[in-house]
Amino acid sequence: xxxxxxxxxxxxxxxxxxxxxxxxxxxxxxxxxxxxxxxxxxxxxxxxxxxxxxxxxxxxxxxxxxxxxxxxxxxxxxxxxxxxxxxxxxxxxxxxxxxxxxxxxxxxxxxxxxxxxxxxxxxxxxxxxxxxxxxxxxxxxxxxxxxxxxxxxxxxxxxxxxxxxxxxxxxxxxxxxxxxxxxxxxxxxxxxxxxxxxxxxxxxxxx
Amino acid sequence: xxxxxxxxxxxxxxxxxxxxxxxxxxxxxxxxxxxxxxxxxxxxxxxxxxxxxxxxxxxxxxxxxxxxxxxxxxxxxxxxxxxxxxxxxxxxxxxxxxxxxxxxxxxxxxxxxxxxxxxxxxxxxxxxxxxxxxxxxxxxxxxxxxxxxxxxxxxxxxxxxxxxxxxxxxxxxxxxxxxxxxxxxxxxxxxxxxxxxxxxxxxxxxxxxxxxxxxxxxxxxxxxxxxxxxxxxxxxxxxxxxxxxxxxxxxxxxxxxxxxxxxxxxx
Numbered sequence: 001x002x003x004x005x006x007x008x009x010x011x012x013x014x015x016x017x018x019x020x021x022x023x024x025x026x027x028x029x030x031x032x033x034x035x036x037x038x039x040x041x042x043x044x045x046x047x048x049x050x051x052x053x054x055x056x057x058x059x060x061x062x063x064x065x066x067x068x069x070x071x072x073x074x075x076x077x078x079x080x081x082x083x084x085x086x087x088x089x090x091x092x093x094x095x096x097x098x099x100x101x102x103x104x105x106x107x108x109x110x111x112x113x114x115x116x117x118x119x120x121x122x123x124x125x126x127x128x129x130x131x132x133x134x135x136x137x138x139x140x141x142x143x144x145x146x147x148x149x150x151x152x153x154x155x156x157x158x159x160x161x162x163x164x165x166x167x168x169x170x171x172x173x174x175x176x177x178x179x180x181x182x183x184x185x186x187x188x189x190x191x192x193x194x195x196x197x198x199x200x201x202x203x204x205x206x207x
Numbered sequence: 208x209x210x211x212x213x214x215x216x217x218x219x220x221x222x223x224x225x226x227x228x229x230x231x232x233x234x235x236x237x238x239x240x241x242x243x244x245x246x247x248x249x250x251x252x253x254x255x256x257x258x259x260x261x262x263x264x265x266x267x268x269x270x271x272x273x274x275x276x277x278x279x280x281x282x283x284x285x286x287x288x289x290x291x292x293x294x295x296x297x298x299x300x301x302x303x304x305x306x307x308x309x310x311x312x313x314x315x316x317x318x319x320x321x322x323x324x325x326x327x328x329x330x331x332x333x334x335x336x337x338x339x340x341x342x343x344x345x346x347x348x349x350x351x352x353x354x355x356x357x358x359x360x361x362x363x364x365x366x367x368x369x370x371x372x373x374x375x376x377x378x379x380x381x382x383x384x385x386x387x388x389x390x391x392x393x394x395x396x397x398x399x400x401x402x403x404x405x406x407x408x409x410x411x412x413x414x415x416x417x418x419x420x421x422x423x424x425x426x427x428x429x430x431x432x433x434x435x436x437x438x439x440x441x442x443x444x445x446x447x448x449x450x451x452x453x454x455x456x457x458x459x460x461x462x463x464x465x466x467x468x469x470x471x472x473x474x
Binding site: 021029032033036037039040043044047091092093098101102105106109110112113114117118120121122124125126128129130139142143146147149150151152154155161165168169172173176177180 | 211213215218219221222223226236237238239241267268269270271272300303304306307310330331332334335336338339342343346347352353354394405408409410412413416426428447450451453454455456457458460461464465468469
């Protein structure tokens with residue numbers, strides 16, 4: 001029963017959403033709209049599971065005083081403070097919740113993201129080496145695209161942005177399209193395996 | 208001295224200098240408009256006064272410095288054309304950012320909330336939100352961001368689902384435009400234009416080639432091109448000069464490292 005019931009749910013909803021795609025019948029459309037609502041409700045519960053999980057992991061770290069445990073206190077404090085402010089004073093414009101978000105979280109996350117430029121520069125300095133033919137192709141391509149994507153490339157020669165665009169439009173897109181087709185076929189296969197109950201790893205057991 | 212093994216802290220210092228110093232100069236480089244940016248500009252420009260335009264702020268706080276100029280040019284263009292804007296966010300972090308930006312730019316054009324624009328806010332689980340709006344927008348967003356029922360805004364009541372929406376713009380730092388293409392375009396035929404982070408262009412390229420997505424205006428360069436199309440040189444132009452210098456610095460560093468490694472091997 002513990003495995004059959006979820007497999008049956010999966011089968012019914014999988015087949016229903018697959019078939020209703022081809023029909024505009026009002027009853028099916030109404031049922032489909034209802035299912036979309038359920039999806040959002042289920043998702044909100046997964047968020048709750050995530051919050052509980054963060055609490056459990058960081059509480060354990062604090063109680064065992066594992067490495068960097070003071071950061072765990074900050075994490076829990078952050079969640080509690082934002083939850084209290086959000087539920088207590090709302091999240092609209094001018095609320096303390098939004099003030100903290102805009103003046104602490106946005107600058108902090110932007111700073112972290114901006115640091116990537118430094119690591120990219122360092123990695124390029126060490127990684128982009130003319131070691132063999134393949135590495136040479138990668139190196140030259142990277143230089144052309146980097147120059148072609150800023151006005152400097154155009155100022156040197158019109159040929160640079162044109163070549164950069166050709167690289168993006170042709171070899172890069174061809175490779176990406178191949179990957180997308182592979183992902184698409186893989187997704188269809190996995191979906192069919194889940195709907196038909198062949199793939200059961202989502203139940204926690206072996207497939 | 209083997210320069211190919213330069214201490215990473217020196218590289219960090221060089222990058223810091225080439226980022227900070229160009230910002231001190233008010234240089235606006237000459238920008239060439241690409242067909243990609245022109246496509247999204249034309250898509251918005253072809254809309255008539257009073258047409259609905261949905262703008263989805265699909266980005267997170269981390270990429271705000273790159274996404275802000277893009278979102279700004281889209282909103283400037285839309286308000287200039289007197290379009291009715293419906294803002295929303297499918298990432299929780301984009302919710303407040305999108306609302307703040309919309310409010311700021313709307314104020315510049317003396318636009319009124321509820322008449323010229325509304326902000327629907329955030330809905331979790333973007334796949335079901337995108338699909339749900341194809342059936343009924345008011346069912347997915349019964350209230351706006353300000354907790355007001357959507358029925359309160361008669362100017363937006365005609366917008367039942369994607370059928371009355373001539374264009375949707377996803378301002379995105381990640382892969383959300385693919386979901387707009389997969390679910391809103393493929394299923395409901397919704398026209399979707401994209402303004403995205405520069406790094407995402409190659410990921411979306413097959414969708415642009417197939418006509419499932421329109422655009423893109425990508426990164427700071429795309430925003431600068433859009434500014435030029437709108438006839439002004441704003442924040443994106445100034446940032447583009449810094450970006451040019453940083454790209455050049457990285458290229459010089461890579462060449463120096465390769466030459467140094469080659470000379471060192473010869474020895």
